[in-house]
Amino acid sequence: MQKIEQIKKFIMRDDLEKIILVIALILITGGAMYVYKLAPGRFTDENSHTLQVKRIFRGETNRPVKQLTTIPGYHYTLAFIGKIADPFIDYKTKKGHPSDQWLRVFQVILALLLPIVLFFANKKLKQNQRTILAILSVPTLAPLFFLVYTDVWSLVLVSSAFVFYLYKRYDASALFLLLSLLVRQDNILWLGLLMTLLALDIFVENDKKINKSLLVDFISKSASYFVVMFLFVMFYVFNEGIATGDKSRHPSMSLHFGNIYGFLILFSFMFFPVVISNIKKIYNFYFRDLKRSIITLVLMFTGYFVFVRTLVLEPHVYNVKLRFMHNWVLYYLQENLFFSIFGYSLFVLAIGYFFTKPFIKNKYSLIIPFSFLFLSLHWLFEFRYYIIPLILTFITVRHKTKSLNYQIVYGGVLSLIISYVIFVNKDINVFL
Secondary structure (H helix, E strand, C coil): CHHHHHHHHHHHHHHHHHHHHHHHHHHHHHHHHHHHHHCCCCCCCHHHHHHHHHHHHCCCCCCCCCCCCCCCHHHHHHHHHHHHHCCCCCCECCCCCECHHHHHHHHHHHHCHHHHHHHHHHHHHCCCCHHHHHHHCCCCCHHHHCCCCCHHHHHHHHHHHHHHHHCCCHHHHHHHHHHHHCCCHHHHHHHHHHHHHHHHHHHHHCCCCCCHHHHHHHHHHCHHHHHHHHHHHHHHHHHCCCCCCCHHHCCCCCCCCHHHHHHHHHHHHHCHHHHHCCHHHHHHHHHCCHHHHHHHHHHHHHHHHHHHHHCCCCCCHHHCCCCCHHHHHHHHHHHCHHHHHHHHHHHHHHHHHHHHCCECCHHHHHHHHHHHHHHHCCCCCCHHHHHHHHHHHHHHECCCHHHHHHHHHHHHHHHHHHHHHHHHCCCCCCCC
16 A cells, blocks of 8 residues: 555656646747747847848858857757748748747747756756756746847757766767857867766776776767867867957956856845755854854955955956946946945855755766856856856755745746846846
């Protein structure tokens, strides 16, 4: 009888996971219909992205848009979807290319793959599937499901590479990493993460001994990763840098602190219910005894001045216009005492969280230093750069069901507010 009850619970749990996936797909589709009806004209970078897709669709492949810094893999993907849809749907304008709204529809088709990829990642990680809904409600990600930006497709490809790594399909993992590089070249850092995780796996399997057997096994399993690395190096040499366009404002191999600070602040803010559920452990980490409390207070006080001074050593030209939300945050972090203290508090909270919240496996804590390295290479202070670090971190940390429930509601409310500002209130031209 007890065994039957256990089987019933398992079936119900499995059904619940599938229901969560279906809800996620419905939310994206419903949001797309809403945006299709109410969204105003193109937003900022959409001008360049839509123009590139239209040129490719018309066969003008020799006319790259100079403002774009990425290889046009994303744009070819949207154009390809358009070509497939061509015989079935009358969607083209008089100029012979898809309209802006239809390009957004094609983008949603790509976005629908994200919950599916996360579903399989959670299965392998034995993670709570509610994380899918929590991720869909992240305010910096949610609007991008419906707009012609590279970020969601980049996330889908990197997440797919991570999932195939989890399932030990290393060739497939390398292939998806390569495809992600055709969307955003900075994804090369995640290749380093996957190769490091693989090396650790082999090290453990080899009884933590470094010998010839370990080396042969690693080279054998990571051969495809090395091919991707070689191709990237060739691209970097011939292109003379990572960015394909607008190179002066996206320099290679320059280190910056702003986005590292921004990532930690945003993590605490976006996932506040999840972070605050661990507040007792965070408090004990900082103030376990008198001696530790004194050291913590001195470090916090000193760290605040370092934080303010090194947030942005040299402002990027694109961080000047205050109509962008991320520029508002950067401005007030530097110019407003109350806001900078609040931001620094979130920064300290995130550090405490990562030191006290156990990852599903200890090796996944490597995502944090790789995220810092990834973000430090970006001069422009931009929330969209945090999307992959945020999601990879969130799905590899173990969560309580109750805190995830609060997170879904909290994130949903934030997303609705920001979506209203972006899509409905046409008098305010603000984008993340």
